[in-house]
Amino acid sequence: MxxxxxxxxxxxxxxVRGANWASRAAHRGAGTVAGGQIGLKIAPDLLASLAVGxxxxxxxxxxxxxxxxxxxxxxWGGDVASxxxxxxxxxxxxxxxxxxxxxxxxLETDEAWLGDVMTATQPKVVVLLNLSRDQLDxxxxxxxxxxxxxxAIAALGSATIVVANANDPLVVYAACDAPNVRWCDxxxxxxxxxxxxxxxxxxxxxxxxxxxxxxxxxxxxxxxTSLDGPLRVAGQTxxxxxxxxxxxxxxxxxxxxxxxxxxxxxxxxxxxRVNAVSTVxxxxxxxxxxxxxxxxxxxxxxxxxxxxxxxxxxxxxxxWIAINAHLADGHDPSWLYDVAFExxxxxxxxxxxxxxxxLATRLAYADVSVKVVDDLxxxxxxxxxxxxxxxxxxxxxxxxRSTPC
Amino acid sequence: MAREVxxxxxxxxxxxxxxxxxxxxxxxxxxASRARARGISIELLExxxxxxxxxxxxxxxxxxxxxxxRLACEVLRASSLGARVRDGANVFAVCAGLQILGxxxxxxxxxxxxxxxxxxxxxxxxxxxxxGDICVQVGDHLLVGFENHGGVTTLGEGVRALGDVxxxxxxxxxxxxxxxxTMWATYAHGPVLAQNPWLADELLATVLGEDVExxxxxxxxxxxxxxxxxxPHSSFEVRRKDPH
Numbered sequence: 001m002x003x004x005x006x007x008x009x010x011x012x013x014x015x016v017r018g019a020n021w022a023s024r025a026a027h028r029g030a031g032t033v034a035g036g037q038i039g040l041k042i043a044p045d046l047l048a049s050l051a052v053g054x055x056x057x058x059x060x061x062x063x064x065x066x067x068x069x070x071x072x073x074x075x076w077g078g079d080v081a082s083x084x085x086x087x088x089x090x091x092x093x094x095x096x097x098x099x100x101x102x103x104x105x106x107l108e109t110d111e112a113w114l115g116d117v118m119t120a121t122q123p124k125v126v127v128l129l130n131l132s133r134d135q136l137d138x139x140x141x142x143x144x145x146x147x148x149x150x151x152a153i154a155a156l157g158s159a160t161i162v163v164a165n166a167n168d169p170l171v172v173y174a175a176c177d178a179p180n181v182r183w184c185d186x187x188x189x190x191x192x193x194x195x196x197x198x199x200x201x202x203x204x205x206x207x208x209x210x211x212x213x214x215x216x217x218x219x220x221x222x223x224x225t226s227l228d229g230p231l232r233v234a235g236q237t238x239x240x241x242x243x244x245x246x247x248x249x250x251x252x253x254x255x256x257x258x259x260x261x262x263x264x265x266x267x268x269x270x271x272x273r274v275n276a277v278s279t280v281x282x283x284x285x286x287x288x289x290x291x292x293x294x295x296x297x298x299x300x301x302x303x304x305x306x307x308x309x310x311x312x313x314x315x316x317x318x319x320w321i322a323i324n325a326h327l328a329d330g331h332d333p334s335w336l337y338d339v340a341f342e343x344x345x346x347x348x349x350x351x352x353x354x355x356x357x358x359l360a361t362r363l364a365y366a367d368v369s370v371k372v373v374d375d376l377x378x379x380x381x382x383x384x385x386x387x388x389x390x391x392x393x394x395x396x397x398x399x400x401r402s403t404p405c
Numbered sequence: 406m407a408r409e410v411x412x413x414x415x416x417x418x419x420x421x422x423x424x425x426x427x428x429x430x431x432x433x434x435x436x437a438s439r440a441r442a443r444g445i446s447i448e449l450l451e452x453x454x455x456x457x458x459x460x461x462x463x464x465x466x467x468x469x470x471x472x473x474x475r476l477a478c479e480v481l482r483a484s485s486l487g488a489r490v491r492d493g494a495n496v497f498a499v500c501a502g503l504q505i506l507g508x509x510x511x512x513x514x515x516x517x518x519x520x521x522x523x524x525x526x527x528x529x530x531x532x533x534x535x536x537g538d539i540c541v542q543v544g545d546h547l548l549v550g551f552e553n554h555g556g557v558t559t560l561g562e563g564v565r566a567l568g569d570v571x572x573x574x575x576x577x578x579x580x581x582x583x584x585x586x587t588m589w590a591t592y593a594h595g596p597v598l599a600q601n602p603w604l605a606d607e608l609l610a611t612v613l614g615e616d617v618e619x620x621x622x623x624x625x626x627x628x629x630x631x632x633x634x635x636x637p638h639s640s641f642e643v644r645r646k647d648p649h
Contacts, residue, residue: 334595
């Protein structure tokens with residue numbers, strides 16, 4: 001580890017530790033953001049200094065960031081510094097790197113901050129998962145994010161390897177000029193944000209083999225990783241037996257293992273550790289609330305929500321959905337109309353959260369029968385298991401409200 | 406319901422693959438659903454990029470990102486939309502759809518693009534984006550919704566705004582959208598008809614050329630809640646759908 005910190009930076013790190021400790025002592029969480037903010041105020045270049053001499057992997061994209069980051073941390077094995085609480089902007093990164101001084105680092109990174117964090121941390125690997133509509137009140141337009149990624153990636157040196165999703169045209173647009181790129185052919189069903197070519201705006205044609213535009217912009221053919229059948233990474237076949245559900249998590253695991261190859265992990269060993277992960281920051285976990293087993297799913301944008309709806313079995317699980325619209329959720333719940341809730345027809349959905357009337361209206365127009373829950377006492381008492389979909393802050397509330405099984 | 410069962414209303418969403426950024430498909434869904442609840446048969450069509458413009462009584466246009474917005478404008482310019490509108494077809498447009506209908510609009514910096522010219526309005530890029538809740542006084546109703554755009558739209562002489570902005574930005578901070586002939590437009594994007602059942606019914610009645618019966622649903626509760634949140638100090642009384 002480098003000990004080349006300036007006096008100012010050492011003072012900043014002490015402040016981060018102090019704030020983290022105070023916050024934990026007051027039971028206000030790990031204090032990740034507050035401490036990091038103080039540290040960055042004292043020493044604005046603290047993130048860069050903390051990253052010097054360490055092997056950094058960054059993970060970004062609309063969906064799967066937290067899970068993929070956790071899979072990389074687990075798959076790497078041993079001590080890995082990571083922002084496990086989902087604080088994915090520089091303040092959270094600083095807090096994680098102060099807390100754990102190990103040389104191996106994997107950081108989930110907010111899409112809008114990726115360029116700055118790449119510049120600061122000079123990562124060994126950058127994983128680009130996917131881009132789709134999410135919190136447009138904050139991000140404005142998905143394509144703007146792709147443009148910003150593209151500019152930042154074009155400025156990368158050849159020491160950085162970009163692991164990128166070949167099935168997402170917006171990701172390919174961002175990554176195709178990277179000096180060093182590994183393309184991953186992983187399932188990416190959401191296409192609504194890449195109907196027109198990010199390079200020339202003409203129509204993108206999709207077929208079973210991939211996608212292409214008349215301008216020549218097309219799915220890369222030099223694929224390092226494929227998942228049409230058993231997972232193959234750089235010629236090695238890997239038997240996925242994941243503890244986390246859904247095809248989307250197979251895609252996340254494929255990209256995690258592709259990144260781990262680039263930091264020198266033995267892939268078969270890493271695979272065993274990746275397979276063993278069954279819950280990530282409470283997601284996909286089964287919890288207990290008032291005697292009911294609650295399967296808790298974080299569903300915060302259309303692409304992610306649809307992928308999770310497909311994990312719902314034909315069984316009789318009650319379905320509860322909780323929707324808020326705080327800053328972290330995006331203030332605009334219009335996206336509910338981009339989710340194919342029609343798949344829930346025939347069920348009764350209990351609508352929770354501060355925007356439960358927006359949700360109930362959306363579901364009613366999808367011919368799904370609804371019950372609006374103004375007070376948790378109205379929820380039925382039963383032994384039956386429940387699947388609860390919740391967006392960001394609603395998910396946190398339910399994680400707090402429930403207990404592990 | 407004394408309605409003849411053979412009334413069929415054809416509704417078409419224009420280029421949902423390009424103009425459908427954030428839940429805009431909800432508007433056609435809501436209108437169709439509320440029409441069916443009154444015993445009106447609905448044919449719901451979509452015109453995608455490579456399709457001919459279908460014949461319809463009502464066309465929906467959504468919002469879109471800059472590149473797709475330009476492409477959508479080119480596709481619609483080459484279509485018979487203009488002729489259909491001059492023949493009396495109705496259009497309900499939000500956000501980018503609103504801008505496309507006008508004389509010209511600016512996206513991506515200051516490049517100016519020629520619009521469809523179906524209404525005398527012009528949109529330039531504003532200095533800041535307008536992002537947030539929006540509340541507009543439309544006659545004796547409030548229109549509530551969410552806007553997210555970078556445009557400032559100026560109405561030509563004789564073009565009537567949809568309403569006066571109470572909260573948010575709309576066209577220019579003063580008024581929102583327009584009503585011009587058979588065209589309706591607002592910057593309230595996404596499922597604005599879901600949040601404003603009165604507007605859905607007013608549009609439906611206009612397209613049908615007759616009044617529609619009141620219809621109560623959970624959307625009424627949503628509308629009341631949003632009016633309370635967005636116009637808390639308004640002396641305006643939220644109108645409930647009253648069967649009398």
